[in-house]
Amino acid sequence: MRVISGTAKSLRLKTPEGMDTRPTTDRIKETLFNMLQPLLPGSLFVDLFSGSGGIGIEALSRGADHAYFVENEKRAVFCIVENLRFTRLTDRATVLKTDVLSALYSIHEREADILFMDPPYDCGHEQRVLAILGELPWITENTLVVIETSLRSDISYLGELGFSLEKEKRYKTNRHLFCRKIKKI
Numbered sequence: 001m002r003v004i005s006g007t008a009k010s011l012r013l014k015t016p017e018g019m020d021t022r023p024t025t026d027r028i029k030e031t032l033f034n035m036l037q038p039l040l041p042g043s044l045f046v047d048l049f050s051g052s053g054g055i056g057i058e059a060l061s062r063g064a065d066h067a068y069f070v071e072n073e074k075r076a077v078f079c080i081v082e083n084l085r086f087t088r089l090t091d092r093a094t095v096l097k098t099d100v101l102s103a104l105y106s107i108h109e110r111e112a113d114i115l116f117m118d119p120p121y122d123c124g125h126e127q128r129v130l131a132i133l134g135e136l137p138w139i140t141e142n143t144l145v146v147i148e149t150s151l152r153s154d155i156s157y158l159g160e161l162g163f164s165l166e167k168e169k170r171y172k173t174n175r176h177l178f179c180r181k182i183k184k185i
Contacts, residue, residue, distance in 0.1 A: 001054050004030050006061030008087035015052040016075040024055060024118065024148070028171055032146070033058055035169070035178075036114060039144060040064050043113035048100050048129065053080035055116050060089045064114075069095045070103040100129060109138045118148040121174070127157055130179075134162040139181055147177040 001013045004026060024032070032055075033040075041063035047056030048070045056067040069080050077097045084090040096103045100119070115133070119125035126147050133139045145163065149155070151174060158165055158179060167178040 001052065002026065003054075003058055003061050003087065004033065006058070006063065008057065008061040008089065011087055013052055013054050013057065013083045013086070014079045015054075016073070016079050028174075029054065029058060031169065031171075032176055033062060035167075036144075036146075037062060039114055044068075044109055044111070046070070046107065046112050046115040048103070048115065048117035049119045049125070050080055051076050051118065053083050053095075055118065056080075056093070057083055057087055057089060059114070059116075060092050061087065065092065067093050068103075068107055069093060070100050071095075071097065072099045100125070101132060104129070104132050104136060107138060111140050112138050112143050114144045114146065115139065116146045116148075121150040122153060126153070127161070130158070130161045130163055134181065141181050141183045143181065145179045145181075147179065148174055149177060150174055 001015055003009055003011045040059055043064045045056060045059040045064040045067040047067060050069040050071040053069050056069050060067050071077050080095055084093050096106055162182050163179045164182050165177060165179055169176045
């Protein structure tokens with residue numbers, strides 16, 4: 001896995017051994033970031049279920065001002081810290097070694113621009129996270145929430161939790177859902 005573009009372009013990133021993480025392939029990551037690029041410069045980026053940190057590091061490399069990395073697995077956190085050091089992006093990152101649901105209450109920002117989550121597939125984590133995100137003040141109608149899921153994941157609950165689906169990008173085995181909080185009137 002490598003950084004595709006920006007200040008850390010072509011640098012290879014470490015990934016934890018084993019099957020506990022699923023690093024996003026370079027092709028899917030490039031497609032995702034081509035869609036996100038207009039929003040990245042100067043942004044606050046939140047990477048939930050960070051794994052090795054490749055998504056958040058790509059965001060920083062492409063111009064995000066700051067990124068939060070949330071990961072609970074010890075080996076993955078070690079990789080995130082090492083990858084941030086190797087790419088010289090440590091000073092623009094906050095790494096939270098905790099479970100995602102607890103971490104959401106630890107972030108005290110005015111507004112996140114982009115929140116990306118890649119939870120284990122088909123375990124219902126995204127629904128629990130969105131239920132909390134809908135109540136947090138730093139997730140606004142302007143925050144783009146990107147969820148990586150399996151193709152078969154049921155997302156019928158989005159509206160009930162106060163989110164609307166803006167776009168869906170399908171790949172062979174998974175998809176990215178681009179959502180926003182529905183503005184309360």
